[in-house]
Amino acid sequence: MVRFRTSRHDREILRLAVPAFGALVAEPLFLLSDSAIVGHLGTAQLGGLGVAGQALNTLVYLCVFLAYGTTAGVARQIGAGDRRAAVRQGIDGMWLAVAIGAVLIAAGWPLIPPIVDAFGASAAVAPFAETYLRISLFGIPSMLVVLAGTGVLRGLQDTRTPLAVSIGGFTLNLLLNAVFVLVLGWGIAGSAWGTVLAQTGSAAVYVAVVLRAARREGAPVRPDWAGLRTSATAGFGLLLRTAALRIVLIVGTSIAARMGDAEIAAYQVGFQVWTLLAFALDAIAIAGQAITGRYLGAADVSGTRAVTRRMVGWGVACGVVFGLAVLAVRPWLPDLFTSDGDVRHLLLVSLVLVAVLQPVAGVVFVLDGILIGAGDGAYLAVTTLVATVVFLPAALLLYGADAGIVGLWAAIGLWMATRMVTLGLRARGDRWMVTGAVR
Known part of the structure; x- marks a missing residue:
């Protein structure tokens, strides 16, 4: 090769x-x-x-x-x-x-x-x-x-x-x-x-x-009925993965809403900032889907490994840059959304945590895209469910302990860290690099 x-x-x-x-x-x-x-x-x-x-x-x-x-x-x-x-x-x-x-x-x-x-x-x-x-x-x-x-x-x-x-x-x-x-x-x-x-x-x-x-x-x-069955089967693991992700988003919003009006307002603005940055990181993940699938289809394992390392590097670098950018605009960003002092204070705290998590998000999103490109949907489904199971009790315990919005973002950080570890362990191995036109 x-x-x-x-x-x-x-x-x-x-x-x-x-x-x-x-x-x-x-x-x-x-x-x-x-x-x-x-x-x-x-x-x-x-x-x-x-x-x-x-x-x-x-x-x-x-x-x-x-x-x-x-x-x-x-x-x-x-x-x-x-x-x-x-x-x-x-x-x-x-x-x-x-x-x-x-x-x-x-x-x-x-x-x-x-x-x-x-x-x-x-x-x-x-x-x-x-x-x-x-x-x-x-x-x-x-x-x-x-x-x-x-x-x-x-x-x-x-x-x-x-x-x-x-x-x-x-x-x-x-x-x-x-x-x-x-x-x-x-x-x-x-x-x-x-x-x-x-x-x-x-x-x-x-x-x-x-x-x-x-x-x-x-x-x-x-x-083509055989082709339709193949497409449906390949998508089942990704459907489970996506459903697990959605559960985290819904539960996070529900917990913030139960904390109070100021908390849900601050959480929603912070999460919108997170979502905007996720679009940029997801763009690298989409490139990872297309590139990984092509390399594995060509049976180029060494090329797959090399481009995986490079894309993860891009994810980390972009995460660091995005985190620093959030910290840079943090003193002024709340003023674009609210004049409420309580909401502003909570949002300032939230943005620090959003910034800190960006490098982790860079690794998670990129590896997620790479494994999707490899057709590793079953592993993604299982590990995303595992991460969700980790998140749910952590979020509820921290809510019960009156940890507030900091606790909620800490639970999200634990969720992301769990995904990073499980995806990273998979990427370090070779089982996901199945070569050929069909996985």
Whole structure:
């Protein structure tokens, strides 16, 4: 095997990570632009959008395996030199997305009222949340096709097209929402329809790009049942991993809310800062998915090991830089969000802990992406569940001991440290480096 020079690894990582970061940041702008427009309708409408948005975000978060699993599988075939099989596997992932979307529409329609009630919507907010969710259900297949299509292109080592589609989708969503809500006066239903149409347009672009690749490579586009089963099986471990992550996020918010208004306000702002930095680190992880899958598909174990070390180095370096940046802006950042003295004090404390955890997050996110690229979903599922089991009693004990928001962030730090240890032990070994076109 030929060892690439470190500079080439750097160029490869940046070529994939920088556009991926742009696409990741563009995605949350969908709901943010909706909020800016719907906010002009009234508090109840904005609250309805918030409830519906949380439900939809949970769904998309759980189905992110459609992107991650497809990236890994397609990248392996690319590494093995079989572009036709790579496109074929990507098409299977997109058919799986359509099938899951259809099931979710049928299953979700009668469950909308209890879902809204589960999120604690008031009598004034609930009707608007239900309206938005009923319309948005029709956009779920498109949302999932976008996830799978993104995975296909990342596996093909293309992160620029997903960036362009994300920007185009956000722009179309903003325009349609403005017209439907502010000009035509359709209310929150107009916002939902605008988002559904924007999502459908984005999905259509991905379908067109993948169909063009299928024609070029001579790959069939009809559903393949064996391929669908393979895609579903590969995604099961990632689904469990994602569900465990979601549990931590939900429990963390619930504990902060029970501490008091100032605590939940400070926690939410601190967590939004954490999330923003996570997007940047996740961009390296996405590059790790695509690069690792390709190297292992090419049976280049030494290259896989070398690029893994380099990406972990990038993760640590970025984590240190992000941590120092948070500390640098910390004295002034709270003023952007609150004038409440208690919230400001708690946020200042939270930001120190957010900063300290960034190097750990850099290692965790990058290794997570590398192992996803290797198709090591079963190990990720088990170890993420282990980390969640560590987090839950720690968070509850510290809450019971009145450790406050510091205790909550300490529990999150323990969760991240557990993930770092388990992922690091796996990466040091060789069992995850299964070579060839299929894991």
